[in-house]
Amino acid sequence: MSDSGNTSAQKAEQAAKNEVRLLKKKAVVDQRIAAATEERGVTILLTGTGKGKSSSAFGTMARALGHGQSCAVIQFIKGRKATGEQLFFGEHPKVEFHVMGHGFTWETRDPELEQKAAEQAWELAKNVLANPDIDFVLLDEITYMYKYGYLNEADLVAALANRPAHQNVMMTGRTAPRALLDSVDTHSKVNNERHAFANGVKAQAGIEW
Template sequence: MSDERHQQRMQRKKAVVDERIRQATQTRGVLILLKGNGKGKSSSALGTLARSLGHGQRGAVVQFIKGRFETGEYLFFRDHPRLEWHIMGQGFTWETQDRTRDVEAAQAAWVTAKGLLENPSLDIVVLDEMSYMFKYDYLDVAPVVEALKNRPAHQNVIITGRTIATPLQEIADTISVVQDERHAFRAGVKAQKGIEY
């Protein structure tokens, strides 16, 4: 491609992008859902959290499943002065094998999360692996939808998990799907610090 043709192409592209930017006039928090069977949903959420903290904002994380051991991200973020981190889970459901305890943990995590969604001093809230709470009927989705609709107008929320309840998808601003094409674990590679946890 010649330089002249490339320049014309980029000018057309710039005009399209500039018009989209011009039309984006709202200033408000967004609900982001990160779903799919691929690796990296929580990592993506926490990367966005790091970006927010880098801009001087305040945030909070509620982990609905992780909790049996300290993850690398918790070890990295735990002392951050503008971040609350709540490890509420008991581990993966196939490990606990105790529905009553799992439901109690989910409900306690929701009480914490609901308080965060009512807190106007928080700019971003990450509800990590919350989607499983609806899949396994540990929580009712309706109060969560209501709390999300009534949160402070500027507050951004990210919810992660393989499957996301339809009522959450209906109110989401951004939905990204992380697909699984290949995973080292299926090839016999052990989960390792810094990659899986």
């Protein structure tokens, strides 16, 4: 048999092996899909030092909006500039967009002002978490409120447990208290391998805010 004949036979054998492998994988996936029968909203927590936590959360909200769902955003850190997501989603008819007042920022630390702003933001969060008309809730950078002791994580865990059954909730922040980590349905950690800013690249609109 020629070399080309051997090559053809080897390719056919490899293709047959790949088909068997894929069929086995499909059977496992189909079994998992069949076993996942519960229908309800989920809680998702994004933590870690890497870039992309809020970006991922807003991307998920865009997906929810694509399905006609009603959404609410509460940002627990107020920056110096209006963010691209606020400019884009802030006027959307199916989005309630709230930015924490004059409290927590990265530039100024005024504990009394931050405490008051955190409590006001949490009152808004409690309202949307209890509202059956809201399908998707994003609590952006909320975990910093627990890191600095401005809010009680037990209140958040309780509100999540008692929210409307269909409601999906995403939360972001670098770290999170153990009670929250243990309570959520999904927890993903974004790690930092490299960041342009560390190499002297200036933060820019459309990327960092």
